Amino acid sequence: MGSDPSPARIIFGGSPDFAVPCLAALADSRHDVVAVLTQPDRPAGRGRKLSAGPVKQFAIARGIDVLQPTTLSEAATQDALRTLRPDLMLIVAYGLLLPPAVLEIPRAGCINVHASLLPRWRGAAPIQAAILAGDEVSGVSIMRMEAGLDTGPVYATRKLTIAATETADSLHDRLAALGAELLTEVLDGILAGTVVATPQNHDAANYAGRISKTDAVIDWHRSANQIDRQVRAYRSWPVAETLLDGKRTRCWAAAPVRESASLDEPSGAPGRVIGVASDGIDVMTGDGVLRLTEIQMPGKQRMAAAQFANGYPVDGKLLGQ
Template identity: 50%
Template sequence: MPSPLRIIYAGTPDFAVPALEALIASPHDVVAVYTQPDRPAGRGRKLTPSPVKQVALAHGIPVEQPERLRPEPVQVRLREYRPDLMVVAAYGLILPQSVLDIPRLGCVNIHASLLPRWRGAAPIQRALAEGDESTGVTLMQMAAGLDTGDMLLKGVCPITPADTARTLHDRLAAMGAALLLPCLDDLADGRLHPEPQDETLATYARKLDKAEALLEWSLPAAVLDRRIRAFNPWPVAQTLYQGQPLRLWMSRSLPAAGTGATPGTVVAEGPEGIDVATGEGILRITCLQLPGGKPLEAKAFLNARSLLGTCLGDDGGKAC
């Protein structure tokens, strides 16, 4: 068993919590946590600590929240912790080379994809939206580029037809935590053999944009279904109904049917869902939400209204 490591942990959102908790429960010493500054949240826009900060404070771990890591005083402070290693998970700040060089064993990143596929900010959502059959977690020795460092360890996670970005997020966060501790022991003992990434296979997972959430009904049902699930829980896919945004939380794609209906037309409805014609096949909406309301299963939604014959989308919910 290698000697315990002095670790600085850098992370911000929920995704980074399981790995931090695993480190806290391990023999290693988490000497400090770096996280994003508190941000306004909720209806009152009250300054709220990140999920990672809340865990750190609950365990009495020092918390640092610099706006940037480039200023010399920030780097001096980081050196004072004398870290053997820095573990990074969805931190949200760029680590300059001068920071990467501070820990004795460098910096290890927990990335939610099978690198080099889906480098960047939204790997979970892009894998789901593009129809990947599987994704996973890569533990990577960090370099100055965007997710370009050598790979240390991988875990593979199948993507099911019922998965959303939330369900994948939760499984991958747990997987990252499970991979981390054995990886650190092997890294400390020099048993790991870092694998360079194949640049010819690299893809970029650009940040999500709210504008992407507006569905185009001319697309195939299978594509629309993946987007709905990829945008759950944010930014949530939507269409127009009676001139108002109708949010679509869950769906499934049905085999192509020759309805001849205009894409966006509601061609059937019932307890199992609301069937909408698309550019190819039928999209069955199973959970949706009106403005000011809460998400409802299709059966409950249809108790108060019928959408049959309605054109969703640019026509604003008029009869077809």
């Protein structure tokens, strides 16, 4: 990360696994990670025991002090951050709001690695939003944080191409690695003031709001391409779902098909199963046919849709009710 002999004192803030590659790059650099901010432990697993998140686990393994406040608005927490005398705060998918008083603590300010090409897809779920919209390009942005949501000037961006079959999981991993790569290249320049931030075009901004479970419910009146993107965008959570014989059925994988397994010209009400192919179940949509290739019934394991159809007659059934 450059040849400046003076290492910076950096506080890192992040919580999920998306943030780990950036923290790893920082920990391997010449700079001093004086503390890691991460969200409080949360219940996980069948026993619902408190579990440390990925960033905390990494920090502990590397011997970095961990702070887990429930909010950054309290004076005591802000005083604790000031005593660390940070030159910079680096935030990657932290999940807590940084009030103005915190933004002013580091000498060189606070920067954020964001999983989109700002100003497109500001907000909480840019990866899913890019897939849902059918974007062909995504990337990462490193910006200077300010009071607005992802509105700060941008130091650097890096693009990648979204594959036609990209899922949120695969794009997440690629962007996480790309963010760490870009951070490694520009961090010293940001600290030295030689990398200058450019204001965003706020008129071109759009937002990716938080995802809810209801977003995953399939509307079969939409096109096959739209539903395919929905399945790929929500593959890790909350997972696209529909009703089969009144049972909530998860749809883990699907693809639009040009030639249906139906013996006739594809037709029927949206949601109607019109045939079973060797690799899936063909469902009529509002525009085109979608082939479900991996599904999961309640209380059952995920399985190939064609295998499921061998033991559970689905031809002619209407999904979504």
